[in-house]
Structures are given as structure tokens and as C-alpha cells.
Amino acid sequence: DQQVKQNSPSLSVQEGRISILNCDYTNSMFDYFLWYKKYPAEGPTFLISISSIKDKNEDGRFTVFLNKSAKHLSLHIVPSQPGDSAVYFCAAGGGSQGNLIFGKGTKLSVKP
């Protein structure tokens, strides 16, 4: 039973354009959401997070949006750069979990 879903296994975007990565969750007890970036043969690297009391958090080129009523969050990368090409994992925590629950990841390819 996947509590965190990333329905797009891959996404291809042109350099300079916006990348939008989506994530859905089912557990309304989640109160903390994170995005991680992962390069091959490396561990996931924390990118940005958002608390359930907010609907937007911005850090440079990265913005995370949270829609609690829809149980949906998204990561926007503007402008996209070739170095952003990686697998992006959405994760959620809080409630009774005590740990992070990860989505399956979306592989982003940014083409020059």
C-alpha cells in the first residue's frame, strides 16, 4: 500500500524551462514533506521541505507547493539546468509513522 506516490517515472525538460515534479499522498496524518535528489551511485540529498501549516516554500530555483485538501505536493525547478538531471524522491513524515515514507522517484532529464 503506497502512502506516497509519484506517478511519473520520468520527465524530460529543456534547459531553461520549468520542471514540475508531482507527488500524491494518502495519509492525512502526514505533517511534514520533503524532496530529495539522487544521483547514480550516491545517496539521496535533501533538497527542500515544507510543513503542513504552509502551502509554499521557496529556496532559490526550487519551490515546493502543498495542497492539503488534494493531498498533493509539487516541486518546481526554474530555470532547469542540465545538472538538475537526477532522480527526485518525495517523502512524507509525521503522525504515527515516526519515519519518512518515500515515493518511488521521478527521473528528471534536463536537455541542453
Add this chain to the structure above:
Amino acid sequence: DTAVSQTPKYLVTQMGNDKSIKCEQNLGHDTMYWYKQDSKKFLKIMFSYNNKELIINETVPNRFSPKSPDKAHLNLHINSLELGDSAVYFCASSQVRDQPQHFGDGTRLSIL
């Protein structure tokens, strides 16, 4: 200065053997974790541990056991290895639960 380091990076061994993976963090974090990334690319929590409490994911076989000699280390021992144990294992740490976790680069375990 690697924040979370795990060794070895690759581990190839026979079915039935016992093996250990070491993890060390120099971030002064109180909580450490082990995750398994299987062939379907899901990152699933196996254990979380701080100096007071070990939480075990109930789906983890008891052949897997974490050992923490001190706050900076959480090693993973696996007894009687099976083919299905082949995966990439990631160690992580955080200051407290539900805060951004810092990951090691993973150990790729292959069972022959």
C-alpha cells in the same frame, strides 16, 4: 568530510553467509536509520534508532539486526543471507525524527 559514511560500497557474497555493513555519522545527530532500496527502487525504512529507542519495521526479517556501539555508529548485521536480500542499503541520520535525513552513498549487496 563525509557526513554519513558506510562501508563497504559493494558486497558480493554467497547465500547462507553472515555479513555486516558499517555506518558512521559525524554530524552529531541523535537518530540513525537503515533503508533498503529494492529492485523496484522503493526506499523502505528498516530501522530507526536513537540512544533510547529502536523501532523496527515489522516487515523486516529477524535475520537483520542493527547494532549501535555508540551514538555515531549504527551497523547492520545480516544472518543467513538469502537471494531476496540483494538490494542497495542506505544508512541515514537526523537530529530528531521527521527532520531532514542525511544519507550515506549506499552499499550494494549482491547474493550469489
